[in-house]
Amino acid sequence: MATAERDYYELLGVSRDATEAEIKKAFRKLARELHPDVSQEPDAPERFKEVAQAYEALSNAETRKLYDQYGHAGLRRGGFTPTDFDLGNLGDIFSAFFGDDLFGRASRGAGRGGDAVARLRIELIEAYAGVTRRLELDVAHTCGRCAGDGAEPGTTPVTCPTCGGAGRVQQVSRSVFGEFVRAGACPGCSGTGRVVETPCEECDGQGRKLVEKAVEVEIPAGIHDGQQIRLRGEGHAGVGGAPGGDVYVEVRVARDERFERDGNDIVAAVDLTIVQAALGATVTVPTLGGDVELEFEPGTQPGEVRVLRGKGMPVLQRSGRGDQRVLVNVTVPRRVTDEQRRLLEQFEQGSDEDTYRRDESFFDKLKSALR
Numbered sequence: 001m002a003t004a005e006r007d008y009y010e011l012l013g014v015s016r017d018a019t020e021a022e023i024k025k026a027f028r029k030l031a032r033e034l035h036p037d038v039s040q041e042p043d044a045p046e047r048f049k050e051v052a053q054a055y056e057a058l059s060n061a062e063t064r065k066l067y068d069q070y071g072h073a074g075l076r077r078g079g080f081t082p083t084d085f086d087l088g089n090l091g092d093i094f095s096a097f098f099g100d101d102l103f104g105r106a107s108r109g110a111g112r113g114g115d116a117v118a119r120l121r122i123e124l125i126e127a128y129a130g131v132t133r134r135l136e137l138d139v140a141h142t143c144g145r146c147a148g149d150g151a152e153p154g155t156t157p158v159t160c161p162t163c164g165g166a167g168r169v170q171q172v173s174r175s176v177f178g179e180f181v182r183a184g185a186c187p188g189c190s191g192t193g194r195v196v197e198t199p200c201e202e203c204d205g206q207g208r209k210l211v212e213k214a215v216e217v218e219i220p221a222g223i224h225d226g227q228q229i230r231l232r233g234e235g236h237a238g239v240g241g242a243p244g245g246d247v248y249v250e251v252r253v254a255r256d257e258r259f260e261r262d263g264n265d266i267v268a269a270v271d272l273t274i275v276q277a278a279l280g281a282t283v284t285v286p287t288l289g290g291d292v293e294l295e296f297e298p299g300t301q302p303g304e305v306r307v308l309r310g311k312g313m314p315v316l317q318r319s320g321r322g323d324q325r326v327l328v329n330v331t332v333p334r335r336v337t338d339e340q341r342r343l344l345e346q347f348e349q350g351s352d353e354d355t356y357r358r359d360e361s362f363f364d365k366l367k368s369a370l371r
C-alpha cells in the first residue's frame, strides 16, 4: 500500500518535535475537516484513514519513538499494524480516539457521553501492593457559557428543518458494495433534532469543550499487565443532561529485573557460589514483600527450586496469594589466583564418584521452576 509510506508528521501537518497535545490538536482539526459527514471531497475517506493511522502511530510514545528512529519499516518490525478502519463505521473510529459523540454524533443512547481511554504504567511492586494514581486526561465537559445547548446566550436552538426535530433521517450512502439506505443520525443536526443558528462563542456551538481533567485511579493489588479499570461516568459529558461516558484505564505493569511473574506466582533466581552450594549457606533473597533469609543445605544443586508459600502476588479481588519460587543458580569462578588453583586441584584429586553423585537432572528441575 503506497499510501502507507507517507510521512506521518507531514500528513498531520506538524513538526517532528510537536508535543503530544499539538499532535492531538492537529488530528482533531483534520478529522473535523475530513469527516465524511462534513467533507464533500471524494478522497476524504481515504485521507481520513491516512491521517488516523498517522495519529495512531504518533500519539503513542513507544510507536512514535520507533517511527522517529526507523520510519515505517521500524513500525512494521516493531509489530505495529495500524487499525484497519472500516470506513462504514466511522463512529467507532471517533469513539476510539475521542469517545462516541464528541463530534455531535448521536450514535448511542440519548446523548450519553462517549467513553475515554487512557493508559497507566506501574511498577510490579505497585501491582503487588496496590496503588492510587492520578491521571490527567482530556474529556468533553458541558460548556458553561451555553449550558450545553450550543446556542449563544440570549438565543435558542431551533427545530432542525432537515429532520423536523426527529434527529434521524434515511440516508443513502454509496460504497464499493453498492448503495445502502439506512436510518442514521440526521446530518443537519447530528441527531439532536435541533440546530443552533447563533453558535456559542465559547464552544463554537458544540455545547461541550475539551478540558483537562484529573482523576484518581485506584489500582487494586494483584492487577495483571494489560487489565482495564473502568471509571464510571468520568468520560465525556453527555448531551442535554444525559449521563457521561466512562473512562477505561489500561494498566501496564512494568517488568522487574529481579522477578518474573507467572500468573500469581513470582519466579526469582538466587546465586550461590560453588562453595556456598557445596558447604551450605544462608543467603538473602528478595521478595516483593521484602528480603528474606534462606538457608541452603550443603550439596545444594543448580536448578533446585525453593517454594516460598504465599510470597507471590495477591490474587486480584480475592483473598490469598501466589507463591514465590526461587531457582538456584550456582556461580563458577571466572578467574582464580595461583593459590586457589592449587586448592581446587587438590580438591579435585581428593574427589571420587560419590562427591558428585547425581540425582534428579538439572533440566527436570528447571522445568519445574518454569512450569
Ligand SMILES: [Zn+2]
Residues within 6 Å of the ligand: 143, 144, 145, 146, 147, 148, 150, 151, 200, 201, 202, 203, 204, 205, 206, 207, 208
Ligand atoms: Zn457553549
Ligand SMILES: [Zn+2]
Residues within 6 Å of the ligand: 160, 161, 162, 163, 164, 165, 166, 167, 168, 186, 187, 188, 189, 190, 191, 192, 193, 194
Ligand atoms: Zn436534524
